Amino acid sequence: MALWRIRATVDDRPGYLSVLTASLALRSVNILAVQVHTTEAGAVDDFLVDAPDAMSEADLLAAVERGRGRDAFVARAEAQGLADQPTRALALAGRLVHDPDALGEALVALLDASEVRWRPESAAGHGFSGASMTLTDPAGGAFEVLRRAPAFTPAEYARAQALIELSGALLRQDAENTVLLLPDGSEVLLRVATADDAEAVLRMYARCSAGVRRLRFMGGMQAPSDARLRRSLEPVGGLALLAVHADPRSGEEQVVAMASLATEGDLAELALLVEDAWQRRGLGTAMLRRLLGWAERNGFAAVVAHTAAENTGMLRLLRRWGTGRTDRDGDMLTVTVPVSGRQASDQDAVTT
Numbered sequence: 532m533a534l535w536r537i538r539a540t541v542d543d544r545p546g547y548l549s550v551l552t553a554s555l556a557l558r559s560v561n562i563l564a565v566q567v568h569t570t571e572a573g574a575v576d577d578f579l580v581d582a583p584d585a586m587s588e589a590d591l592l593a594a595v596e597r598g599r600g601r602d603a604f605v606a607r608a609e610a611q612g613l614a615d616q617p618t619r620a621l622a623l624a625g626r627l628v629h630d631p632d633a634l635g636e637a638l639v640a641l642l643d644a645s646e647v648r649w650r651p652e653s654a655a656g657h658g659f660s661g662a663s664m665t666l667t668d669p670a671g672g673a674f675e676v677l678r679r680a681p682a683f684t685p686a687e688y689a690r691a692q693a694l695i696e697l698s699g700a701l702l703r704q705d706a707e708n709t710v711l712l713l714p715d716g717s718e719v720l721l722r723v724a725t726a727d728d729a730e731a732v733l734r735m736y737a738r739c740s741a742g743v744r745r746l747r748f749m750g751g752m753q754a755p756s757d758a759r760l761r762r763s764l765e766p767v768g769g770l771a772l773l774a775v776h777a778d779p780r781s782g783e784e785q786v787v788a789m790a791s792l793a794t795e796g797d798l799a800e801l802a803l804l805v806e807d808a809w810q811r812r813g814l815g816t817a818m819l820r821r822l823l824g825w826a827e828r829n830g831f832a833a834v835v836a837h838t839a840a841e842n843t844g845m846l847r848l849l850r851r852w853g854t855g856r857t858d859r860d861g862d863m864l865t866v867t868v869p870v871s872g873r874q875a876s877d878q879d880a881v882t883t
Contacts, residue, residue, distance in 0.1 A: 535588075558594050565579075568686040606680075663677055667695065721772055731773075790804075803848075
């Protein structure tokens with residue numbers, strides 16, 4: 532038996548796919564996997580099959596034609612084709628996470644392309660036509676993907692676009708990482724948080740004094756639950772940053788601060804915690820600056836922070852950015868910092 536890939540267009544009508552599969556079955560062709568691509572010309576059926584050794588490409592084409600298939604493409608397949616498309620796409624996505632520069636190679640593997648060309652100019656007319664596909668490179672320029680046959684389908688273009696979007700997200704995340712030199716000469720790495728940082732963040736919580744934890748958690752002394760912490764590390768639609776310091780003697784890395792924005796509509800809710808020994812060194816200011824810049828680039832109207840009225844350090848930090856409004860509810864203050872180029876009209880207004 533031999534592996535073959537078959538692609539053919541059939542009328543998108545009830546029963547037509549069964550006619551094609553029956554024609555293959557009559558010739559002892561075993562269908563191992565099938566995908567259906569919807570196009571304007573009809574349903575494009577993509578098969579991975581196991582056929583008798585004696586069958587040739589011409590025999591398979593004849594079987595497809597007898598099964599009412601048209602515009603058929605037949606080619607020998609490799610064993611790796613046994614992996615289904617979702618598994619294949621997820622594996623390529625995982626590869627990009629570890630190597631964002633491998634986008635071109637990932638597109639070749641995803642689309643079974645014969646060639647990928649990169650050009651420095653942006654793609655004005657991105658899309659696909661026949662055996663050519665053009666995709667905007669999130670790092671700049673464009674990819675032109677080519678293969679001899681078969682013609683690209685809308686489903687394949689959608690998969691390629693999803694991979695491109697993932698690559699863009701990874702590049703944006705990498706761009707958020709920077710080494711920060713504090714006024715006292717200390718260096719910290721500011722980077723985007725992930726759920727894998729949960730244990731390191733919990734160790735930072737444990738090192739914080741009871742007073743700092745009380746102010747951060749509004750009177751509560753306990754660190755957040757594991758589920759809540761992971762949500763804050765990867766807020767949906769938001770951003771979480773960590774400040775990481777490497778001990779110059781041991782090389783051990785420690786998370787010394789965390790700042791995050793959780794989004795709701797056009798508002799972004801700020802949370803900030805700086806370990807005791809790292810306070811009053813400009814770290815909170817630097818992290819807030821980056822978060823406000825992110826909020827502005829993403830079109831948010833304001834950043835909102837809920838803090839204790841006695842948390843003078845946090846209030847001082849927020850007021851440096853032109854507080855638009857402060858609402859009071861007992862011992863808790865809600866401070867609103869406008870972004871998107873807006874400035875407050877009534878600085879430090881307090882309402883009760």
